[in-house]
Amino acid sequence: MDTHDEDSNAPHGPGGRHGPDRTTGPGEPRETGGADEPHRGKGTDEPAGSLVTKETDRPHATREPSGPEGEPGAREPQHRPEPLVGARLGVAALSPRYQVGAALALAVVAVVACVHLGMVFLHVAPSNTVTKQHGKAIDDWIYPEFEQNWKLFAPNPLQQNIAVQVRAETHGADGSASTTGWYDLSAEDGRAIRGNPLPSHTQQNELRRAFDYYAGTHDKDNRPVGVRGTLSEEYLRRIVVLRLDRDHAAGSGGTLQRVQVRVRTAAVPPPRWSGETVPSEPAYRVLPWWTVPAAEARGGVR
Template sequence: MDAYDKGSNARPVPGEPEAAVPDSRPPEGQETSDGHETADDHGTPDSQGPPVGQTPSARIPQQYGDQQEQPYEGQQYGDQQYGDQQYDGQHDDERYDDTALAGPPPPPPPAGIAALSLPYQIAAALALAVVAVAACVHVGMVFLHVAPSNTVTKQHGQAIDEWIYPEFEQNWKLFAPNPLQQNIAVQVRADVRAADGEIRTTRWYDLSALDGAAIDGNLLPSHTQQNELRRAWDFFVATHDNANRPNGLRGALSEKYLRRIVVLRLDREQAGGRGAVVQQVQVRSRTTNVPPPKWSQEQVSDKPIVRQLPWWPVSEADRAAGTRPGEPTGTEASAR
């Protein structure tokens, strides 16, 4: 007897495969029980709908052999990836170079002297050449002035002194074994002719104190405020003896230099009142020793030493432009 009777309701024997269910559809070209004939043009199995009781989604995924279609997780095409990884476009500049099509960038415009026209370039070059030559000459003159006596200084000593004195005089007081330890105040007074024609003598003006007040609190004081008056007095003392007589050819030059400075300063201070004219001046110095520190055993005098010069008549050449009698001052000239 068979394991189970075909067409019957017998149960399959355990361990044996189930028998295939016979296809209930009639063969192609045969009529069905209801009288309809099957045809090939009714569509392929893929075009037919799902079996009764199943939804379209029940057919997905379909199985082909032993492989199952995987869900779409993103595919990579070239250097661009789509799907879960987003395209960032960071390599576009490396792959596409627009400058290769546009050509090299234009050169930058000229700057500096090259940007000027030809005449201005020539003028600027000449000005730079003059400044360079003047700087070289000045450095050479200073070198010959401070250098030991040699053939050049013996033959051209006067020309070197005329270039150096009095504005560029050199000294070694800063490096001396005993540096300057004194406070020197240069003071001046004058005989002036007032606007009413009366001659009167002014008070003493402490020019060093005025320079000190201008320097105090100034982060960038000028060289004139610091050294002009001080260097003029040092120049005078070095070229005169204790009786105030010149001891060389530079004595007259130092006297003229100091006189013109004090006359200019008196005019700035309007000594004797507005409109007064300086007729003669007298200069003096007041020297006091710098007190030593408390821990030092050195004893110095605190008594000031005064050196007073004779009266010097003031000529028209000693007056600065705009301060000579009959000439308008700076304020009056600007008003005109």
């Protein structure tokens, strides 16, 4: 038995040990199965002797994008953006004209901030040569929006509830005269502030500051001290007339003839563990009647 016969029992075909065991005749397609034999263009019109390599057999095969009609499109190279070296950022990226404008704006903000801090410092500092010579300029800058005081850190802070109240003599549309009850203006401001996360400065301080101004320019008998006493009376009177007009105290068609202000002062109760004693009854300071000018009586105050 020759060598060819010894291998007759071996499997034939692509899975065999020696590959195909027959040769192809002329015009017959040749079967391929060897790992080293190139693939033939199967299913194409290429001649039998041509060699075709599949796209999947290429080591780094990429498909070209096709155009709208299915034709191969031009392949665009993909470039990664390179980082910019020496690029200017922030203000340096602006043109010189805008750089000058930004520098001027920053300079103005810095100057205003320094002036404000200096004014606040002089306002809360003890009396000195600068505050004596320029006290009015400092007060004009601070009041009324930036007022500062030391009551929070005082050893004995304010422990009183002060309420400004007012009543009025009115002249009705039918000619009748009457006197209203007491309007608690401080309570009205408190109700307007309660629940408001951003109350206005007027709601918080207008009425309180008006009475403080009056009390500082009058003696205990409500007599004015100096030229500012009369001004403080007019200021407080105009505020209470505006409030009464807002509350329609004179009624429909009525006018205000006179107004009277009183201040109710009640001590804040001390804690239980404190041995301090305070008066339990409130104290009242009643101011004299003020005649309302005709222009103010009909809502002329604005």
